[in-house]
Structure formats: structure tokens, C-alpha cells
Amino acid sequence: MATEDDDPRVRRLGQYIRLQRQMADLSLRGMADLTKVSNAYLSQIERGLHQPSLRVLQAIAKALDIPPDTLLAEAGLLSKPAADPAAGPRSRTEEAIRSDPDLTAEERDALLRIYRSFVEGRSPGA
Incomplete structure (x- = not known):
């Protein structure tokens, strides 16, 4: 079974989310509180282990004050x-x-x- 971490787009999205979170000076726990998503799952997203759902991407975008279409484009769900x-x-x-x-x-x-x-x-x- 292939895992999502084999997909470079998933890794790139996770790296982008981590960078944006760090630049927002937001801890993983703080982002978990804002997104209502567990910090363990957010950590897996940032490490490229999971492709988040649309709902989770929207919550992350809101928490990081990033336009949702920017995050969706980074996720490969929307063309840039x-x-x-x-x-x-x-x-x-x-x-x-x-x-x-x-x-x-x-x-x-x-x-x-x-x-x-x-x-x-x-x-x-x-």
C-alpha cells in the first residue's frame, strides 16, 4: 500500500503549512486549538504523512490568515x-x-x- 508521504505534493503542502505556522509564531497546539483538529494530526500533515480534507485545509487557512485558494493551490486541489x-x-x-x-x-x-x-x-x- 502506497502512503501519502510518497507524494511530493503532500510533503510540499506540509512544509508550506509548517513554514506559515512558524512565521505566524503559532505553536502546533495553538493551531490545533484554532482549527479544532488534533495536534497529532496537524503534525502528520506538516510531515507530509496525510493529505488533509477540504474542511481541514479551510480551517488551517483561516487559522494562518492565508487565503483558502492559496492553500488549496499548494495542496494541488486548485490550479495556481x-x-x-x-x-x-x-x-x-x-x-x-x-x-x-x-x-x-x-x-x-x-x-x-x-x-x-x-x-x-x-x-x-x-
Whole structure:
């Protein structure tokens, strides 16, 4: 019987979730409390031993303040968005802020709020 850890997509998803959790300065137990998923199961997901269900992915996305479609794309359940000139730069900027390991969770949240306040209501390319 092949295990899910044989699938590089499952390992990549687990690594992505672990990195996002660590950058959010969130313990495994803390994320378990937020997601209502056991910390043992979350640990298995992060190690690439299990492909989480859609419900679990959505709970993880909410706990980590990541757009669910980003996590679904990392899981291979949704194709990654094409380079859309209208949405591309903004999503890349927000993703860069969310993934910067030098920022604390509070700093990332503050920068995202400030960035969004600058770009809200602007027309694409303005």
C-alpha cells in the first residue's frame, strides 16, 4: 500500500503549512486549538504523512490568515492563478508580506492592513 508521504505534493503542502505556522509564531497546539483538529494530526500533515480534507485545509487557512485558494493551490486541489495583470502584483505583494520570516505576526498584519488601505479603490494599473 502506497502512503501519502510518497507524494511530493503532500510533503510540499506540509512544509508550506509548517513554514506559515512558524512565521505566524503559532505553536502546533495553538493551531490545533484554532482549527479544532488534533495536534497529532496537524503534525502528520506538516510531515507530509496525510493529505488533509477540504474542511481541514479551510480551517488551517483561516487559522494562518492565508487565503483558502492559496492553500488549496499548494495542496494541488486548485490550479495556481495565472499571471493576471490586474490581480498579480497585489497578490504577490501580499504573499511576500505574509511569507517574510523577518516580520512578526503582528507586523505582517499591520503591513497588510496598511498596504490594503493604500490600494483599496484604485483601478488596476493606477
